[in-house]
Amino acid sequence: MSTLVERHQHILEVLKEKGTVLVGDLCQDLNVSSVTIRKDLQFLEDKNKLFRTHGGATLTNPYIGDRPVIEKVAIQSAEKEKIGQYAAGLIEYNDSILIASGTTVFYLAKNIQPKGNVTVLTSALNVAIEIAHHPGIEVIQLGGIMRKTSSSVTGLYAEKILEDFSCSKLFLGVDGIDLEFGLTTTSMQEAQLNKKMIMAARKTIVLADSSKFGKRGLGKICTLEDIEQIITDSNISQHTVEQLEARGVEVTVLPL
Incomplete structure (x- = not known):
């Protein structure tokens, strides 16, 4: 059996490599019980070396709070610009698409070059304003209660309107992607x-830029099985990519 120091060193090395660790994997690696591993994780968390999560641990605090969109738009801006450019290239001739709220989808809106007559449904006011000048884009702005921090609408009215539409694609921004819990945002x-x-x-x-992985917001959107593709940047760990692909998610990793 490995010593206490050896176990702690191994846990931190795996975290440095993968960003996250699971209790089950550590039990197999170190040939110890889950009780022992959980005590090790508790000790390391008390020393501010990691953050414990359900079934494991991560290097960064997985729980995120709400921040105004004007603050978030400047975070990881180079990564978001590349993601937005690539995503814009997926819009097809005479397409009908949905664009949710968030700063990364705003970079998509900035890069749209419509082919034919494209219809865009969106909950985000900043997205609608950004693309309104394009003669080839028809904008359908969802109505409802405006959420000031995200400059977007929510509520039953917006949800009801969506029942009358069927779009080819939804471009979705999120605040967190957790391999076990799924996709989340800070607003229920x-x-x-x-x-x-x-x-x-x-x-x-x-x-989603790579900083969103291993994070959780308050409101759960869906599980990984409910989505088809993630577009992100090359700072995502290979381990996370493999886990996503094993769940059937297409992962597009863009170089920085």
Whole structure:
């Protein structure tokens, strides 16, 4: 059996390599019980070396709070720009698409070059304003209660409108992607609207920079099985990519 110091060193090395660890994997690696591993994780968390999660641990705090969109738009901006450019290239001739709220999907809106007459349904006011000048884009702005921090609408009215539409793609921004818990946002109301958007689209494409992985917001949107594709940047760990692909998710990793 490995010593206490050896176990702690191994746990931190795996975390440095993969970003996250699971109790079950550590039990197999170190040939010890789950009780022992959980005590090790508790000790390391008390020393501010990691953050414990359900079934494992991560290097960064997995729980995120709400912040205004004007603050978030400047975070990981280079990564978001590349993701937005790539996603814009997926819009087809005479397409009908849904764009949710968030700063990464705003970069998509900035890069749209419509082919034919494209119809865009969106809950985000900043997205609608950004693309309104394009003569080739018809914008359908969902109505409802405006959530000031995200400059987007939520509520039953917006959800009801979606029942009358069927779009080819949903471009979805999220606040967190947890391999076990799924996709989340910091608002329960926004999470509920995102669920309705997924139902109104034939394909859900998630735009998320690598900092979103291993994070959780308050409101759960869906599980990984409910989406088809994630577009992210090359700072994502290979372990996370493999785990996502094993769940049937297409992962597009863009170089920085």
